[in-house]
Amino acid sequence: MINWNTKPIAPPSARRLAYDVLYDVFVKEAYANLTLQKVMKKYSGKKYEPLSKPEKGLLTELVYGVCRRYNHLTWIMGRLSTRPVRKMDSKVRILLAIGLYQLVFLDRIPESAAVNETVEIAKKVTHLGNVKFINAILRSYLRKKIQLHFPQRKGHELQYLSLTLNEPEWLIRRMSAQIGKARTEAVLEEFNKAPALDIHANPIKLPASKLFEKLKFHHAEPELIPFIPDGNGIRVGNGDAFFRSPLLKNGEAYVQSAASMIPAVVMNPSRGDKVLDMCAAPGSKSINIAQLTGNWASIDAWDLYEHKVNLIDHNARTLGIRCIHAEQHDSTVIDESRKGQYDKVLLDAPCSGLGVLGHKPEIRWRRTEDNLKEFPPLQQKLLDAASVYVKPGGVLVYSTCTLNREENEDMIAWFLEKHKDFRRDTFDFAGRHLVEGMITIWPDEFHTDGFFVARLVRRNNDD
Numbered sequence: 001m002i003n004w005n006t007k008p009i010a011p012p013s014a015r016r017l018a019y020d021v022l023y024d025v026f027v028k029e030a031y032a033n034l035t036l037q038k039v040m041k042k043y044s045g046k047k048y049e050p051l052s053k054p055e056k057g058l059l060t061e062l063v064y065g066v067c068r069r070y071n072h073l074t075w076i077m078g079r080l081s082t083r084p085v086r087k088m089d090s091k092v093r094i095l096l097a098i099g100l101y102q103l104v105f106l107d108r109i110p111e112s113a114a115v116n117e118t119v120e121i122a123k124k125v126t127h128l129g130n131v132k133f134i135n136a137i138l139r140s141y142l143r144k145k146i147q148l149h150f151p152q153r154k155g156h157e158l159q160y161l162s163l164t165l166n167e168p169e170w171l172i173r174r175m176s177a178q179i180g181k182a183r184t185e186a187v188l189e190e191f192n193k194a195p196a197l198d199i200h201a202n203p204i205k206l207p208a209s210k211l212f213e214k215l216k217f218h219h220a221e222p223e224l225i226p227f228i229p230d231g232n233g234i235r236v237g238n239g240d241a242f243f244r245s246p247l248l249k250n251g252e253a254y255v256q257s258a259a260s261m262i263p264a265v266v267m268n269p270s271r272g273d274k275v276l277d278m279c280a281a282p283g284s285k286s287i288n289i290a291q292l293t294g295n296w297a298s299i300d301a302w303d304l305y306e307h308k309v310n311l312i313d314h315n316a317r318t319l320g321i322r323c324i325h326a327e328q329h330d331s332t333v334i335d336e337s338r339k340g341q342y343d344k345v346l347l348d349a350p351c352s353g354l355g356v357l358g359h360k361p362e363i364r365w366r367r368t369e370d371n372l373k374e375f376p377p378l379q380q381k382l383l384d385a386a387s388v389y390v391k392p393g394g395v396l397v398y399s400t401c402t403l404n405r406e407e408n409e410d411m412i413a414w415f416l417e418k419h420k421d422f423r424r425d426t427f428d429f430a431g432r433h434l435v436e437g438m439i440t441i442w443p444d445e446f447h448t449d450g451f452f453v454a455r456l457v458r459r460n461n462d463d
């Protein structure tokens, strides 16, 4: 029986929720953004009083802040403790990171609140010995903070950069070797800024110009993203206002990073095209393609996982898109019946994700240099398969959200060497003419995720 008199329960504090989210991120390898969304949703329902705006703000700041500054924070722990950081209980490391983050980076929070509240959470989640240790380290930080200095850059450059940019040393070394020191620093600095909220219009339901007016009406502070043609890419200054508006629920817009909109722009599909999207879930790029053709293409959208295929269907339905046929398919396995059938093929390949360290800051602590080796063999298999589906004269677009040369430029060189029936196809983008048929979207230049997009064409028999 429903008890109509049940009062909503007060939610836990932002700091406690931040601890729960960060525990899942660091111990169970959950994604910070998805876990945070889940928690926000839980505490906006009927059972709990809603989280206040400042509490939501503090929760988000603590989760992303700790993920972005983890190296800096663990370095402080190491300077203040005789116990090596790697030997600390993960609960202790996370609680210390939350406390120290407030003390080091948030000047609006009183020191006493940062220390006491952290200790209070510790009492609930760990034993007394750990509680005392956490209390001692945080208080020791307050006493010794002016004596804590990073090593000088000169003579300790890699360690210095790893601490100031908060990235693992191997990544800085590797990126510097591939793209030079200056660009590496600029890109990695960009990853430590809170990323902008970008949305894509859904002209199938509402023209972009009308959406823009509605966004202004809802005080979402819209700005056109200059490098996305047709005004479909919009940067939103006030995310809270956007999420409060009915636009997302009504399918008049959806959330997509600007960089991720580019592969469909580079593909430049035409009405009536038969398109294959080989790694399609959750479907953003298939959706972009459908929108660019006004729902007048035939798009086969494949993904390896059944639950992800359902997500493509769900997203397309919300947006009123009818021309996407989502199917569960292992795209490394060739479907003989579809050889040479498609005008345009998109391979948005699984990759190391080094371009999305701004949106997913925790990835930097998970990847290892060894990990990166997994991706090129899979990408090669997928590209081999992609090549068979393209009609003579048809287009193959290859994209990744990484900034790793082996998965990008080197992959295209490998493919062209092996598949002589393909060539690079020049295209224009953001005011430049790309004669090599590919572009890297640098986060420091475009202020979005890092991406790589290449456009290839299958030669006609008489080419």
Ligand SMILES: C[S@@+](CC[C@H](N)C(=O)[O-])C[C@H]1O[C@@H](n2cnc3c(N)ncnc32)[C@H](O)[C@@H]1O
Binding pocket: 260, 278, 279, 280, 281, 282, 283, 284, 285, 286, 302, 303, 304, 305, 308, 329, 330, 331, 332, 348, 349, 350, 351
């Ligand atoms: C980069 S994501 C694709 C994002 C998608 N294109 C979008 O814009 O929404 C890569 C996708 O490849 C899928 N995938 C991985 N291996 C696959 C395979 N062998 N066959 C088909 N899909 C695969 C993953 O499940 C994942 O959804």
